Amino acid sequence: MKRHLNTHAMGPFLLLWLTQSFSTLGSSMTSFALVVWSYQNSGSALTTALLSVCSYAPYILMSVFAGALSDRWDKKRVMLFSDTFAACCTAAVLILLEGGGLRIWHLYLLNSLSGLMNTFQQPASEVAVSLLAPQDQYQKVGALRSLSNSLNSILAPALASALFALAGLRVVILFDLATFLVAFGTLLFRIAIPPAPGAAGEGERLFRAAGAGLRYLRENRGILHLILFLAAINFTASVYNAALPALLLSPRGGGEQVYGIVNTVSGAAMLAGSLLAAILPPPRSRVRVICNALLLTMGTENLLLALGRDLPVWCLGAILGWVGIPIMNTNLDALMRGVIPIPMQGRVYSARNTLQFFTIPLGYTLGGLLVDKLFEPLMAAQGPGALLARLFGTGKGAGAALLFFLLSLLGTVTCLVFRADRRIWDLERGREGE
Structure with missing residues (x-):
């Protein structure tokens, strides 16, 4: 078995991984900055913790149905739509902030909606990775994804804290939206995700497909x-x-x-x-x-x-x-x-x-x-x-x-x-x- 990284065969995956990791960094920075903002405005650890609960709730409640639909739909379109919707939620935070009307309950609602979109995006992206990467490179794929997650865990708090302290929440959100545009444009114009083999639940009723x-x-x-x-x-x-x-x-x-x-x-x-x-x-x-x-x-x-x-x-x-x-x-x-x-x-x-x-x-x-x-x-x-x-x-x-x-x-x-x-x-x- 090959033990080196075949960059030619891995090219589409590497491009997707780099741009999506960059976008994830921006999203993580916004999440971190919103936690700081909410704690500064509420002084409550419970109030701040509920931001994470709202993001996780759609995973628990809707994942089974999201996976059934994601398997039926084109993976690239699911990722593009989900990322765009999540970016719109982030833009809504910026608009509310600029108008002086941002409240904690707005963040609960927007986090829930973003979490719902991530419920569709996550299984679609998992399958996209399997389709783009050669099977004999799956260990390298996992290592690269762990690497980006590790870098994100180090960089996101540091960069978000610096930008938040120097320029405020607005600049953090603008950086997040810029990373989204890079990832969106790359996926739309530069990456072709092949269709998954097999019927993927076509013709099945939704509840039966969801239970598959x-x-x-x-x-x-x-x-x-x-x-x-x-x-x-x-x-x-x-x-x-x-x-x-x-x-x-x-x-x-x-x-x-x-x-x-x-x-x-x-x-x-x-x-x-x-x-x-x-x-x-x-x-x-x-x-x-x-x-x-x-x-x-x-x-x-x-x-x-x-x-x-x-x-x-x-x-x-x-x-x-x-x-x-x-x-x-x-x-x-x-x-x-x-x-x-x-x-x-x-x-x-x-x-x-x-x-x-x-x-x-x-x-x-x-x-x-x-x-x-x-x-x-x-x-x-x-x-x-x-x-x-x-x-x-x-x-x-x-x-x-x-x-x-x-x-x-x-x-x-x-x-x-x-x-x-x-x-x-x-x-x-x-x-x-x-």
Whole structure:
């Protein structure tokens, strides 16, 4: 099998990847700036968190139907229309801002509409990638996509913060719209996406076609169990995301500077993992890489965040927790593309979105409640000599540290349980091109 990047065969994909990544950077910068704007105007963490909930809700509610329609429709047209609609929502924010009438509820509505369009765009773009990239380059494709996501996680907050501080929200939004025009023009005039082979649900009624992805998962238990594994990991990760500010922004953690440094180190670790994934040869077992990478992540970072008391330990946890994620994602992407037939990918990916992401809002909500209502009061009641106080400290943030300790146990057990699942290991028999 070829282990180098065939730039001639990969040319259309590379062009799509570069321009779409640039557009994603602009969108991420706007999202970051809107979070800052909403918190400055409301002072409420819950109010700000609802921006993300509004974006995720369409994924959970509409993905199955969106995938059925996306499989029937021309992929390029779906991507162009979805991106244009999302850009119109961003432009609406700019118009409301310029008129002095922008309110939080406007952002909830526009985020929901943008999220709905992304529900159609995401499965269409996934299938487009499968159609444009040679199958023997799927690992490189996953590595490149992980690389762009890692760069985005580093650049978007830094660039958005700088532009927001220097020129305000208006300039951030204008930059986002400029990146959209570049991606839109390139896709419209320079990229031809071939039609997907097979009927892709033509002639089926919508509800039956929408259920095709779920039926595929019911009949292919290995993919279903892998998705449920990721849903369980997403739950733990969402609780982590909800609790991390409570730990690091507290007096115990050190405040905003420490929080920023740990997040920057996490992004740098993802970037290193993406580069490593790009140069590694295909492994003998993708399932083993996926399981072991998640076990490393779940078993180390949460434990070091819980028991650590200073920045170097937390940074070490961030490195161990995030360096394996791009390698995991790269192999997960290649495995699923190689197993799921292209005519079914839109519907299956949409069903996956519903099953895999519904745990995210649950994790965010539960994580906040556990920190505020259970673990912080519990740790506040501990005496200085108590075992829990000696392990996790005292004062605000100690409750979050206790929760991270429990998350390390939960994440480790989750990985070990699914690692023993024979259905997931059976996916190795479906790999092609290796």
